[in-house]
């Protein structure tokens with residue numbers, strides 16, 4: 001009886017809140033429109049109304065004062081408009097679903113129990129004092145995420161507030177209608193989470209505000225660490241937590257933090273589009289998103305063709321039979337290691353005293369300034385000055401030298417020669433300049449005279465003499481300047497440093513390497529690693545594993561580029577970054593805090609970094625004192641049955657906890673041959689679609705296998721398959737055929753592992769790739785083979801899956 005009355009009361013309250021929202025919207029509507037008009041109007045009339053009078057000092061002051069005043073009025077209007085518009089938008093967003101939670105909190109020492117309704121943004125009564133709805137990011141709202149009913153406390157800027165939570169309730173309100181209501185006893189009631197997780201996958205990620213779990217809330221609200229590391233099982237909500245954290249930070253620091261001061265590094269461009277709707281859905285602007293590859297391309301892309309991580313991955317997966325394979329792998333590993341990082345730092349120290357390499361600065365096949373001269377200059381400065389600072393001194397000196405040489409060059413024979421080949425436009429340009437310089441000359445007349453003179457139709461008269469000489473001087477200055485311009489530009493960009501030579505200089509014999517870097521040793525197969533690296537460099541190409549160290553060395557020499565605007569960086573799939581890359585990000589964004597989220601269980605790249613635990617090299621980046629580590633072991637994406645299966649694929653996977661959402665066990669289908677396998681996959685695709693699953697992925701190991709699967713399945717009659725490659729810009733709903741490494745970070749209703757045979761997955765380094773592929777499934781997982789099963793599957797208890805065998 002009580003429950004029903006409470007349902008009715010809730011319905012009534014919802015109606016009241018909606019009414020308040022509607023009237024709030026209606027009240028603001030004219031103002032929002034009007035303010036906008038006013039602001040544009042003032043902007044338009046700004047200069048009309050202000051006359052700048054500079055005749056006397058007082059006039060000038062007066063003008064200045066008026067402008068400042070006008071500007072202040074305008075800024076205030078604009079601020080007010082932005083504030084009101086935001087309020088108006090928030091109310092609009094709340095209207096279809098004003099809140100999702102409620103807690104009744106009895107604060108210690110207070111008489112009344114406060115009813116706190118929580119939604120995606122705050123809504124305050126017209127009196128401006130009482131909250132109808134609290135934003136989920138307010139301090140009091142953290143009670144909802146952190147505690148079951150009973151004793152509870154939350155932190156405010158003024159200190160900790162304790163009390164008793166007497167009720168915790170969740171709502172599902174859609175289109176303004178109350179659909180469900182749950183009273184929960186343990187953290188956030190699993191019922192709502194069950195419902196949310198049971199839904200279909202989308203081509204865009206969803207916000208999780210209504211069901212954030214306590215362990216995720218700790219990550220979202222942590223605001224003390226310089227470095228925050230999250231190791232979380234597949235599907236444990238790392239990416240979700242990261243995005244909610246961005247929204248939280250933007251709210252908490254709204255006075256001084258803007259979305260463009262936050263950068264998210266994502267695994268690939270497709271992922272960017274996948275997560276791009278979460279923040280706007282929460283009423284916040286999107287942070288900046290980029291990939292590390294984009295960064296490398298920006299700085300090295302002009303000089304080198306840089307392999308990307310996906311091509312490197314393809315090589316690792318497919319080139320076992322090629323000569324030099326083992327050496328390349330050893331190289332990849334070594335070049336991502338802390339040892340190599342130290343080696344480069346040691347090398348830079350060595351270069352401080354000797355060994356720098358510079359290129360000759362050449363001009364018209366002549367050496368203007370030789371590399372040796374540059375080198376002597378560098379080492380002529382006080383050796384205790386930092387190398388980048390000395391390089392800057394050299395750069396300054398070179399620019400001066402170029403100015404001197406440029407002057408010298410003006411009298412050279414080639415310049416006169418060039419003058420004959422100038423075209424009319426160039427003459428006009430010089431002439432214009434001369435005209436401006438001399439002011440008094442009539443341009444058209446002088447231009448005519450100059451032309452006549454140069455085609456020798458007209459003898460110089462006395463009056464022409466100075467002018468012609470000056471003209472010639474100017475022309476030759478222009479010609480030389482023009483031709484020197486690339487040299488100056490090059491010097492400004494440090495192209496006089498032989499970076500290619502310096503980097504390849506590392507890849508010599510072991511003795512020299514040890515001497516230059518101070519390292520104790522080299523990795524196995526060093527001579528081969530050296531050969532491969534140098535071959536690539538000769539062709540102006542860089543292996544993916546070389547790109548970051550190369551850039552790192554470049555910065556050790558040239559000095560570091562920094563971005564001091566950015567305050568927070570987020571690295572998703574953080575296990576795939578090398579220590580080099582972390583060092584880099586730290587240097588590049590000296591004023592930023594870092595949040596790294598990843599899963600070592602999905603470390604599919606050879607240069608992976610273990611993020612968690614006392615042995616994590618990441619602890620050193622900002623020091624242990626400034627670092628917090630979090631572990632997420634509960635997996636939310638997949639059904640209980642899928643998690644129980646996939647966690648057995650990983651050593652140490654027992655620690656992963658499945659969320660109690662039930663579904664069908666993974667299905668393992670063993671077919672007699674490839675044709676039968678393809679037929680079976682086609683049948684299953686049709687069946688899954690008929691069951692209502694709209695986002696399905698056929699996951700392969702490599703790009704080649706993807707193409708093959710796509711062709712076979714399309715030839716077999718599957719219509720509208722989407723063939724995903726590393727160049728696909730965005731995810732779409734439908735049936736995708738996709739290599740595992742591109743499916744990272746995203747999820748599908750159903751996953752079909754195209755070939756789970758030992759031919760495809762057997763090496764230990766393929767285990768995590770296989771695990772990553774299987775953990776993309778939310779509701780259904782099906783594996784296929786036309787022969788035996790990969791040893792990874794053989795290790796799983798038969799109870800945990802269904803098996804079908806068809807040999808005919």
Ligand SMILES: Nc1ncnc2c1ncn2[C@@H]1O[C@H](COP(=O)(O)OP(=O)(O)OP(=O)(O)O)[C@@H](O)[C@H]1O
Nearest residue numbers: 208211212213234235236237238239240636637745
């Ligand atoms: N608290 C939550 N409430 C509702 N859904 C959640 C919650 N946490 C996670 N999820 C859902 O679980 C799925 C996996 O989340 P997410 O992609 O953030 O995990 P992840 O740890 O980044 O996964 P992976 O490392 O496997 O890519 C998503 O569908 C997400 O919406």
